[in-house]
Amino acid sequence: MIEKSLFRICENLSEFLEASPQDLFSMLEFPPDSSKGDRALPCFRFAKAMKKSPQDLASACKSILVRQELPLGIDRIETAGGYCNIYLKSSFVAKEVLEPLFSSPETYGHLIRDKAPVAVIEFSSPNIAKPFSIGHLRSTNIGASLSRIFQARGWKVIKINHLGDWGTQFGKLIAAYRRWGSADQLGEDPIRALFKLYVKFHEEEDKDATLLQEARENFAKLEKKDEEARELWQWFRDLTLKELKTLYDKLSIGFDYYWGESFYMDQIPDLIKTLQEKNLAQESEGALIVDLKDEGNGVALLRKGDESSLYLTRDLAAAIYRHQQFSFDQMLYIVGGEQQLHFKQLFSILKKLGQDWSDRCEHINFGQISFGDERMSTRKGNVVFLSDVLSRAKEMAQNIVREKNPELENIEDVAEQVSLGAVLFADLSARRAKSVKFSWEDILSFDGETGPYLQYAFVRTRSLLERYGKKPEMIEDFSQFQAPEEVELLRTLSQFSYALERAEKEREPFVVGQYLIEVTKRFNRFYQAVRILDTEAQQLKGRILLVFAASKVLESGMKLLGIPRPEKM
């Protein structure tokens, strides 16, 4: 184990630097480039207390370390500036990468824990009766990736789709349907038909003040289990859910529970009662509120004047219910940053309710997708539908595949995979918090650091392995990798688990994407610089094993991000 040897070094320096080995270990960093070693210990921090220059300290560290035998796999120690740089033997790195990758490629880089902590992850959560826009892709994509990353990091993950299937919007929809809709309209493309009704409602709303009133009344009826309203609601919900599931299948995303907002409806009266009994809720202007002004979180609305529930009420019920069911160690809400206040209020009220697990709830926010200069708005109808993006991307990919690889058999399938790769990766190519301007050009890009870039490298590995024709075998001599491109590739492959760890800690799937770009870059350089298939037997065996290793890491990482892995393209 690389970590073991590095930890040994920290132990050996512990006394001299007057710091625990654990602290030293956590201080180790990756140098900017490999000429400065594999890990570095910065000595600046100790300079003041020990009244020595960082340079002298680094040298002292070096002499302490070289005085005795270096731990297994450590090649040498050098100093540069105030850094004590640790160089690993490249044969050691090769062994550490290739052996586990060969014996259990599926779990390479993963963390196995004795007892898996439980994470509830709520994501995607689209609104029923509204088309799935490119904006919804963010929560879906981040949530699905994070779920897989958490699993790879040893969590048991429970995935919940908190469908937006309750609320005043349904009152609006029912009102719109009654005025302008008909059953035939919903036959062909029900979602678009419902969407048109929704947009029309908001157009007419400005002219006709009674509309909103009617919508609210409809929703109140729905909550009071009015049969007719409920039938319509059920119908709209079924239509949407059917279409949603097709989309999730296409993206290979599954949920453990489709517990939408409506699911918690019956739990709300008790919740309200408890809140009142604990004197947390108070009447104000006809509504029921929790005053959180003293902590800077404004006023939280629990119940409207007409007694109907609100988003926050349903989220409170949902959180409590989920905790009862799963007693999770962590709950992540993958929801846009514009709802920050809502989640602050939610967590704060949970705490006031005495739910001590409230600090295990976390809002994983992300920036918005804007469209040109305007914010995308379903109400105004200026949205980009995910289905349109996907079909346009597929069309474009098809043209490119036809041009680049005309003999390919299943061009349409490959185009589908490549276009999905492009769209999904584009969505994960910046940190969550960044808001992104939607651009066809960016999302349909196939060159440079994109999904297809990863896929192309993966295809190259598959092609090499196929041409090789045999199963790769384990090698004995790990010192045969001499070319710098081989060493660099191995070095990068050895860092997979760090990428996963960082992605988990920062809740950033993007970190895995960045890492895969790095692997791909290293692989391409290796491929360019070195012949693989037409070399002598020993070298061939080693290089094909390295190709196998790269292929598996790429595959594993792309799986985590939901990026399809074509065999040919």
Place this chain on the structure above:
RNA sequence: GCGUCUGUAGCUCAGCUGGAUAGAGCAAUAGCCUUCUAAGCUAUGGGUCGUAGGUUCGAAUCCUACCAGACGCGCCA
């Protein structure tokens, strides 16, 4: 007005638990296919890290103020 987030190359973004010369991709220019898929590889140019202070041996990174943009702040979700 208050709060949160963002501001780094022409464009899109890394780097932000302080540290070694501020890195990629796109676009531009110049090379590399009689050899394993050129959706690739190599090279070149391109930067007051929003502004001004402060902390520090050291600041793109931490603190303060200001500027610009996005979002949120009582009956939507």
